[in-house]
Amino acid sequence: MDEYVVEKAIQDIYPDDFAWCYGCGRLNKDGHHIRTGWQGEQTVTFFEPHSKYMGIPGFLYGGAIASLIDCHGTGSASLALHRKNGNEIGDGSVPPRFVTASLNVEFLKPTPQHVTLKAVGTVEEIHPKRWKVATEVYAEETLCARGTVDLVVMPSTFQKQND
Amino acid sequence: MDEYVVEKAIQDIYPDDFAWCYGCGRLNKDGHHIRTGWQGEQTVTFFEPHSKYMGIPGFLYGGAIASLIDCHGTGSASLALHRKNGNEIGDGSVPPRFVTASLNVEFLKPTPQHVTLKAVGTVEEIHPKRWKVATEVYAEETLCARGTVDLVVMPSTFQKQND
Numbered sequence: 001m002d003e004y005v006v007e008k009a010i011q012d013i014y015p016d017d018f019a020w021c022y023g024c025g026r027l028n029k030d031g032h033h034i035r036t037g038w039q040g041e042q043t044v045t046f047f048e049p050h051s052k053y054m055g056i057p058g059f060l061y062g063g064a065i066a067s068l069i070d071c072h073g074t075g076s077a078s079l080a081l082h083r084k085n086g087n088e089i090g091d092g093s094v095p096p097r098f099v100t101a102s103l104n105v106e107f108l109k110p111t112p113q114h115v116t117l118k119a120v121g122t123v124e125e126i127h128p129k130r131w132k133v134a135t136e137v138y139a140e141e142t143l144c145a146r147g148t149v150d151l152v153v154m155p156s157t158f159q160k161q162n163d
Numbered sequence: 164m165d166e167y168v169v170e171k172a173i174q175d176i177y178p179d180d181f182a183w184c185y186g187c188g189r190l191n192k193d194g195h196h197i198r199t200g201w202q203g204e205q206t207v208t209f210f211e212p213h214s215k216y217m218g219i220p221g222f223l224y225g226g227a228i229a230s231l232i233d234c235h236g237t238g239s240a241s242l243a244l245h246r247k248n249g250n251e252i253g254d255g256s257v258p259p260r261f262v263t264a265s266l267n268v269e270f271l272k273p274t275p276q277h278v279t280l281k282a283v284g285t286v287e288e289i290h291p292k293r294w295k296v297a298t299e300v301y302a303e304e305t306l307c308a309r310g311t312v313d314l315v316v317m318p319s320t321f322q323k324q325n326d
Binding site for chain 2: 017018020021022023025028030031032052053054055056057061062063064066067070071099100101102103104105106107
């Protein structure tokens with residue numbers, strides 16, 4: 001794997017109807033296109049946001065960091081439940097989609113722009129339909145932010161509303 | 164005050180050097196331009212994000228909700244400390260700027276797009292340089308999300324880095 005590229009990302013195989021998210025949807029032409037894959041037993045996302053997403057010039061704004069932790073979380077839970085179900089990316093199976101119940105972010109240091117950020121996630125199953133992802137966001141060797149996301153398998157009401 | 168317009172917003176008088184945030188900077192041509200003002204003893208932000216910020220089609224993505232709660236929080240704390248210091252918007256004084264230490268968001272219901280959201284904040288002073296803002300986000304009468312933000316007065320290191 002190239003140092004800054006996820007080769008097999010779960011977002012690449014989300015069903016088209018659920019691939020429009022500004023954070024992680026491959027079909028959203030304006031969005032961040034966050035892509036999340038396995039790195040050993042952890043999950044990883046690389047992210048170099050456009051310079052317009054500044055907070056103070058030179059530093060990323062908090063909303064982009066929150067979005068990274070959020071979408072990296074939904075992707076990580078999807079990876080983990082897909083694997084638990086006996087599937088892997090590329091075998092033709094459709095992965096489960098999660099929605100975020102709650103998001104917590106600690107901003108530890110100013111996060112520089114123009115650096116590829118690395119989000120590393122640890123996934124925990126709370127029960128089969130509720131998962132938790134703890135994420136650390138690094139700029140090179142510096143831990144800039146960390147967060148946790150509580151996630152639930154997307155309820156069928158969402159899917160019906162989208163029919 | 165028009166129902167969906169904040170007439171006097173704290174972000175309108177941030178110093179130019181700190182008015183570039185994608186969430187709330189008036190000088191960031193691409194950003195959300197969040198504007199926060201007083202509504203009685205609470206603070207208020209109205210926000211109708213562009214349709215590109217979808218999560219699932221028809222619903223706002225979580226990162227935009229997090230950004231709203233975050234920047235509404237920094238603005239609310241700035242409003243409150245500015246007033247505590249004896250100043251008001253329009254008297255020519257420069258307001259204090261805050262940075263976010265931590266952000267918590269609960270996503271209670273899917274947040275619709277194409278509706279003007281209303282964020283209502285309650286500001287609490289923890290100590291003179293550390294404040295907390297509790298925010299509720301409504302789509303019409305529906306409480307869609309709520310969150311808290313812990314904020315600190317912007318450290319001088321930030322400002323030196325920006326000289």
